[in-house]
Amino acid sequence: MQGARRGTRSWVSRVTTWAHGRFCAMMNPDSIKKQPLHQFVQRPLFPLPATLCNTVRHMFIQTQDTPNPNSLKFIPGKPVLETRTMDFPTPAAAFRSPLARQLFRIEGVKSVFFGPDFITVTKESEELDWNLLKPDIYATIMDFFASGLPLVTEETSSGEAGSEEDDEVVAMIKELLDTRIRPTVQEDGGDVIYKGFEDGIVQLKLQGSCTSCPSSIITLKNGIQNMLQFYIPEVEGVEQVMDDESDEKEANST
Numbered sequence: 001m002q003g004a005r006r007g008t009r010s011w012v013s014r015v016t017t018w019a020h021g022r023f024c025a026m027m028n029p030d031s032i033k034k035q036p037l038h039q040f041v042q043r044p045l046f047p048l049p050a051t052l053c054n055t056v057r058h059m060f061i062q063t064q065d066t067p068n069p070n071s072l073k074f075i076p077g078k079p080v081l082e083t084r085t086m087d088f089p090t091p092a093a094a095f096r097s098p099l100a101r102q103l104f105r106i107e108g109v110k111s112v113f114f115g116p117d118f119i120t121v122t123k124e125s126e127e128l129d130w131n132l133l134k135p136d137i138y139a140t141i142m143d144f145f146a147s148g149l150p151l152v153t154e155e156t157s158s159g160e161a162g163s164e165e166d167d168e169v170v171a172m173i174k175e176l177l178d179t180r181i182r183p184t185v186q187e188d189g190g191d192v193i194y195k196g197f198e199d200g201i202v203q204l205k206l207q208g209s210c211t212s213c214p215s216s217i218i219t220l221k222n223g224i225q226n227m228l229q230f231y232i233p234e235v236e237g238v239e240q241v242m243d244d245e246s247d248e249k250e251a252n253s254t
Helices: 001-027 030-034 050-057 090-095 098-103 130-147 168-187 216-231 243-254
Strands: 061-064 073-077 084-086 109-114 117-121 190-198 203-208 235-242
Touching: 073 130, 084 090, 090 098, 098 109, 098 117, 098 130, 117 130, 168 190, 168 216, 203 216, 216 235
Parallel strands: 203 235
Antiparallel strands: 061 073, 073 117, 084 109, 109 117, 190 203
8 A cells, every 4th residue: 555655656656747848938038948949930920800811811712714815804702793793904994803903003003893602804915914913903902802892782673684675575675585595605705795685696795805806796796696696587697886986896806
């Protein structure tokens, strides 16, 4: 019995001595100086909330090429406009969106387009290198989503929704555009907007990467026109509508 007590006291003594040695080593200034400085610098005094940290530090933006070599599709991994699109062909048109205004401040950016879950940026010319533009575009998009600002400060009507005055043919055209054609065009970083139907001709406006794309006329005639004519016999053709002279010049140059 006495031997067991002696063994217990000896074990307790060894543990106490070991703990005392560890404590002294921790309190010794020389031992602290030997610790790598980065171990202390990397530990924030006030850690950011996990949600904010993920937004700022862990946002992964993907890029995707489009048929237009001057347009690039940026995918932030979160909703942009969700169910609609907006086109900003000039800096003046960007007054409705803080993000679009910031993107236009990047030298070499010609136009901006917002899709449901992507942002298409078009550069001014083929001579500009995307590798020089990408870092500023990445930073602008990340800073905007971290700020929590609204993407659009003023609601505007796109004029695409069907109205009670639409006849059966127009309603079919809009439905086909929304369900079969626009999703495909949006995958290429652009969009197609219904503008009217007169004398068998469907009037459409191309936006985003499609605006100055060399293959836009082929897409319009061989793709969209053929599909509309296949499902809707009343459609005789499709034509592109220009909003201003600059659009017309771009179309004629392709």
